[in-house]
Amino acid sequence: MMFRIPLISLALAALPWSYTASAQVDEIGYGGPEGLDIYEELSEEPTSSESDERIWDVNDSLTFIPGYDMYCHWNTNVLFDRMSAQRLDQDTLHLQLAHAECDHAMPCSGAMTSPYGMRRGRMHYGVDLDLTTGDPVVAAFSGMVRISKYNKSFGNVVVVRHYNGLETLYAHLSKRHVEPGTLIEAGDTLGLGGNTGRSYGSHLHFEVRFLDQPIDPTLLFDIENGTLKAKSFELHRATFNSLAAAKAASTASAGSRKYHIVRSGDTLSAISRRTGVRVRDLCRINGIRETSVLSIGQRIRYN
Numbered sequence: 001m002m003f004r005i006p007l008i009s010l011a012l013a014a015l016p017w018s019y020t021a022s023a024q025v026d027e028i029g030y031g032g033p034e035g036l037d038i039y040e041e042l043s044e045e046p047t048s049s050e051s052d053e054r055i056w057d058v059n060d061s062l063t064f065i066p067g068y069d070m071y072c073h074w075n076t077n078v079l080f081d082r083m084s085a086q087r088l089d090q091d092t093l094h095l096q097l098a099h100a101e102c103d104h105a106m107p108c109s110g111a112m113t114s115p116y117g118m119r120r121g122r123m124h125y126g127v128d129l130d131l132t133t134g135d136p137v138v139a140a141f142s143g144m145v146r147i148s149k150y151n152k153s154f155g156n157v158v159v160v161r162h163y164n165g166l167e168t169l170y171a172h173l174s175k176r177h178v179e180p181g182t183l184i185e186a187g188d189t190l191g192l193g194g195n196t197g198r199s200y201g202s203h204l205h206f207e208v209r210f211l212d213q214p215i216d217p218t219l220l221f222d223i224e225n226g227t228l229k230a231k232s233f234e235l236h237r238a239t240f241n242s243l244a245a246a247k248a249a250s251t252a253s254a255g256s257r258k259y260h261i262v263r264s265g266d267t268l269s270a271i272s273r274r275t276g277v278r279v280r281d282l283c284r285i286n287g288i289r290e291t292s293v294l295s296i297g298q299r300i301r302y303n
Contacts, residue, residue: 066143067165070211076180079147079159079169080212093235095164095210097141097220097228098186105138105187106226107170108204116216120287120301125214126169126207127223131193133174133202138187140168140208140221145182145190154205155196160184166215171205172196200289213240262298275302 061068068074075081098104110130117124131137139160146167147159154171158178161167174194178184195202208215219239222229260271268290272279283290285301294300 066161066163067167070165071161074146076146077149079151079154079157080167080209091236095166095233095235096231097164097233098231103186104141104228106221106223107137107140107168107190107206108135108193109226110135110204112218112223113203116214116218120285126171126205127217129204129206129223131202131204133192133194135193136189137170137173137191137193137204138189139184140186140206141166142185143183145178145180145184148176148179148182151197153198155199156191156194157197158190160190165210167209169205169207169209171207172199172203200287210235215239256303257301258303259299259301262294262296262300264296266294268292268294268300271300271302277302 061074065074108129108131112127113130114124114128116127137158141160141162141164143160143162145158146161147157147169149157151157151171154169156173156176157169157171158173158176159167159169170190172194173191174196176191178190184190193202193204199205206217208217208220215235217223220229220233221227258275260266260275262271268279268282271277272282275282277285279290282288282300282302283292285303
């Protein structure tokens with residue numbers, strides 16, 4: 001069941017410190033920061049009508065906002081601050097994911113169509129799950145909605161912070177049914193699946209993060225069976241090593257990639273015949289559609 005905390009919009013306004021604003025652009029489009037990094041209310045003086053209201057202080061934030069003691073902020077605008085992500089300061093951290101079957105849910109029931117890792121030379125910080133536009137997308141665990149907005153890369157996107165400090169992201173939704181500050185339970189509907197933002201076909205882009213650092217969702221979820229692999233998860237520094245390893249492997253293989261340079265009169269069908277690679281595979285590798293217009297000088301990768 002979903003609940004809304006009326007005072008949540010005051011959570012930052014009453015804090016005794018400021019959080020430096022920064023405008024950053026996500027050039028990659030996968031899970032990076034964008035926009036302003038703080039509520040506008042932080043710089044506003046309370047109006048006379050607010051003078052009689054109870055002021056929200058840091059103790060309220062610690063009590064009502066999941067994981068506030070870990071993050072020390074509640075930002076409802078920036079998806080993830082990749083540049084200043086906090087590092088795990090201990091060798092192993094035990095995260096309780098669930099106590100019972102009702103404590104978790106797969107966001108949707110579709111098969112995985114794209115895994116976590118390097119993809120077309122860019123890091124894919126989550127997994128893509130197949131769905132049909134209009135299918136419900138549900139919360140993986142209970143927690144509080146931190147982000148609910150439209151993003152040029154993710155389309156309609158929702159980020160939920162959970163009580164163990166994990167955050168999950170649900171992108172490319174056709175509709176959003178929650179707002180920042182909404183308390184949700186595992187299995188509650190966050191919105192409807194879709195194809196918004198930088199997306200080719202209806203699917204759900206699903207991410208798991210801890211202190212803004214990405215974690216391969218398949219380490220936690222058995223996606224094929226729609227279950228958790230275990231009710232607890234041992235988070236350690238090596239958990240994030242797969243990210244560095246994937247990037248290194250991509251750099252090593254970059255020199256072996258083969259490209260066709262588009263010339264006048266070239267079509268995807270002609271390039272397919274010349275390279276022996278199917279049109280649909282050319283589209284998948286290059287992130288284009290079969291109806292895309294090719295430009296002279298454009299590089300089309302075919303391996």
